[in-house]
Amino acid sequence: MCTEICPARVPNEYNFGLDQRRAAYIEYPQAVPKKAVIDEPNCLYFKSIKKTGKPACEICKKGIPPKGIQGCPADAIKFDDKDEYMNIRVGAVIIATGFKPMPKHYFKEYSPHSPDVITSMEFERILSATGPTGGELKRPSDGTKPKTIAMISCVGSRDERYHPYCSKVCCMYMLKHARILKEKYPDIKLYLFFIDVRTAGKDFEEFYVYTRELGAKIIRGGRVSSVDVKPNGKLRVRGFDVDLCSPVELEADLVVLATAIEPPDGVEELGSMFTATCGREGFLREVHTKLYPVETQARGVFIAGCVQGPKDIPESIAQARAAASATAALVIPGKIKFEAIISEVDRDKCSSCGVCVPLCPYTAIRIVEYKGKEKAYIEPALCAGCGVCASACPSRAITFHGFTTDQIMAQIEALTEA
């Protein structure tokens, strides 16, 4: 109810600003929990309190009685509720922050200023029954139904200027969009520009052939070179068709860019908080691509989904379940096995200089009180046995088990005996 009567309107982030939501809103229809919240910076109540000290609007709570509009019938609106941060002690963490689709403004050659050039995520919302147009296919500029649609793949992916990797899911979702469109509107002209069509895996190639059968036109070898807005408001798409061995041109009403999957904002800071490292592309890195795909360099920190790299839904689910199992295997036994090759502080020797603390890549070293003095302590569950602290300790207070000075000297002697 409140989501319908709130007078404040702001661009709807969930629909990428293609329509507006109220300041009292439910984020999206499938939200869990499906509860309305108040967007404080945009709410007229909070705005007026800030300015004048008096509330100017309480429509969601009280309604508009003269007009017979009722406020929240459950009396669930609490203006004094505050955001809370909670501290929870846990044994393991799974990082699954997902991805961010690349925005279109980078690609000047595709006329991003035109409202009829949209990203696939925006197009997905337009196609959705709960989207900004209620599921009706409309051009964002003038609300007419497009007759010719061009979709362009690899926008920002496989591109050294942006992301050299393949975003993996674009080919399939472009075909999905094509299929939805062709099944719903068989008369629509649909041109899909691919570098090459990557539909690897079970049932995917069949999906591709079926989409072709529906009449979607596939142009390969054709990363589009430019999209220009013509004086009549249509978009001229220029590309190359390797199968026709010819440059091609198309007048389209709507252009959909399959922009790259990017690591989410702030994932590097988040990772470093847990001492999990990012790879070259900014995704969190697993310990080993094949053998430890959900573990990070930090013990007890696992990753799942697109935070590790572009992947589709089945893969994300498989990885999430793997991460959950790895977490359970770590936490449920209630005890933990340490590696034999780890470092240990002889606290009686420790001078409390603290050199080792920032050096440890695994944040395993803390300064704790011991016999009334502050001394270094290495958390054995976190130590990965790299030996950095042992080599740096000026008091030689850290023993690196398995690689003590005596042991190394003995090895050198044995090697140089002959």
Added chain:
Amino acid sequence: MEEGGVNVIDLTQGDESFVKELIALGADELRECIQCGKCGATCPMALAGLEFFIKRIVHAANLGLRDILLEDSSVWGCQSCNRCVEICPMDIKPYEVIQAVRRAAVKVEACPANTYEGLRNLYRFGHAVFPKGFEERRKKVGLPEKPPTALSFDEFRKKYQELLRQTILEEIAPFPLD
């Protein structure tokens, strides 16, 4: 061909009704083609250097590029060897696409002149191609003037012409069927 020499193909010309026409004319698996190019690798037309060899024809047909296909004479260069049909992994029968394009071309009289010549010969003599002035030479080596083919049997030829007149040829032949 645009002025200035660069030949940009305008996909907007693509006509879905042409694709449907070709499908109705026998290229029924046309849309399944994934342009793997296997047919192009075996096609003698491609080896002979015809501009629109089989793979390009199938793609242009799929895009509904009617004018390009009908203006180019490449489809008439097909030797009907059927290698493409045998080799096609998607079973789209590329040769049937060529035949469909030919059928569509004949309907709008968009064939090269010599195809009409062949058609007329086929109707008149029962052969699309045959050597002329052979009678003397045949006589010299002791053969009957006419070879024992349709040329020798007027009666059968008349019957066969009657059959042809009952086909679509009756409507589209650009010459009198007498």
